Amino acid sequence: MLLADFIRQSVHRLSALYPSPEARGMVSVLCGEKLGVKSYTHIIEPSRAIPDGVLPELLSCMERLMQAEPLQYVLGYAEFCGRRFKVDGRVLIPRPETEQLVGLAEERMRASGLKAGVLDLCTGSGCIAWSLRLDFPGTEVTAVDISGDALELACSQFPAPGPEFVQADIRGPVPELVRSRGPYGLIVSNPPYVLESERAAMRSNVLDHEPGLALFVPDDDPLVFYRACAAWAADLLAPDGCVLFEINEAFGPQTASMMRSCGFTTVEVLPDLYGKPRFVRACREPDSRFRK
Ligand SMILES: C[S@@+](CC[C@H](N)C(=O)[O-])C[C@H]1O[C@@H](n2cnc3c(N)ncnc32)[C@H](O)[C@@H]1O
Structure with missing residues (x-):
């Protein structure tokens, strides 16, 4: 032919x-x-x-x-932050917005002098965790997901040494292994954030092929995963640490005010490349009594 x-x-x-x-x-x-x-x-x-x-x-x-299977699943890989990540129906295909999240994380890691480790919650393909680990080889990265299938793929992305992958439900207690590797200088997460009611507007290449577990949250509790991340952060974040989220553009103010109510004093909503509110950065100022 x-x-x-x-x-x-x-x-x-x-x-x-x-x-x-x-x-x-x-x-x-x-x-x-x-x-x-x-x-x-x-x-x-x-x-x-x-x-x-x-x-x-x-x-x-x-x-x-x-x-309507996505091209990345058919090819078996997706480009992300200059690398090829294996993808199949077990994991969400990494999105360009999430490359920006990695950029914000790296900005923070450089500014903080890379003293403490990084925790990636809801890691999926491991694209965030591996990008940070490979770009900053001296930094310990820990990555959590509820899906054993996703973690199997995430572990296999690149040769060791890579992030430590841990299977856990972030709505539950912090596993001992995750606690023992903290406190963390940075907690980053791109959790599920699409409302169930937004399904109707989505194309079938996403709906029929990408894992629903990676995408959807109930309409009556859209911040469920951000609250869970904040609860883990209360336990695991270093005093001068910082949290970075990718968010649903509809919930910037709500996510920011939830983080303020959890004791984060500096909270910003940041735009993506299209100008939509897409990220929340929340820091706790170190306690001034301990400042030199
Ligand atoms: C939006 S995907 C993000 C994947 C990857 N971090 C990225 O940015 O491409 C969300 C991930 O959260 C995971 N997840 C869903 N519920 C979870 C829970 N209760 N605890 C931990 N991970 C969860 C899913 O398995 C999925 O891999």
Whole structure:
């Protein structure tokens, strides 16, 4: 089969599910990955054929895409903070906003002189924990998730030494292993924050394929995971430590005031690249009696 024909047919089929530019982009990435071709190869080499040995795999990828499976699951990886993370249906596909969260975490780690370790709550694929561990090899990183399936994948992302992964429900008590590695200079979390009522507006590639456990919170308790993180922070955060959250854009003021009520004196809501309120940074000033 000619590459140009495969691309034309595939873009046409996928355009039933996605806007045409997105469909074209997906087919281009798929061909780049499986055939090593550029986005323009089929134009400058119109007689270029797809090798017979690769065609079945490409066609099977197309069938998966036609079931609205996300491209990253079909390829088996997602790009995040300059690295490739393995992803499959056990974990949420890391989002660009979360790369910004890592940027804020790293800013804080540099400013604090990297004295204490980092705790990543609701780690999923481990993208935050591994990024921080690999960018700051001297820092201990601990990462928690309730899902054993997610942790299995998270552990396998890169060769050891990596973060310490711990299975736990953050709505419950702090496990001894997590406590013993504290106190932490930074607690970071991108927990589930999509309201059940927001399901209706979501596309089927997310709804039918990404784990619901990673996405949704009840409409009547949207801050459930932030309260849980704050309770762990009360126990585990160093006196001059800081908490960083990714949040639902609808709940900036509520999340900030909940953190203030938990004793955090400096609380800011920060925007994402689209200007939407997306992050909360909460710090406890060190007790002035102990300042030099
Ligand atoms: C939004 S995903 C975030 C994954 C990853 N940190 C990221 O930014 O891509 C939320 C994660 O929270 C985990 N989770 C859900 N409920 C939890 C709980 N009660 N305790 C700990 N983790 C939980 C899910 O398994 C999922 O991996």
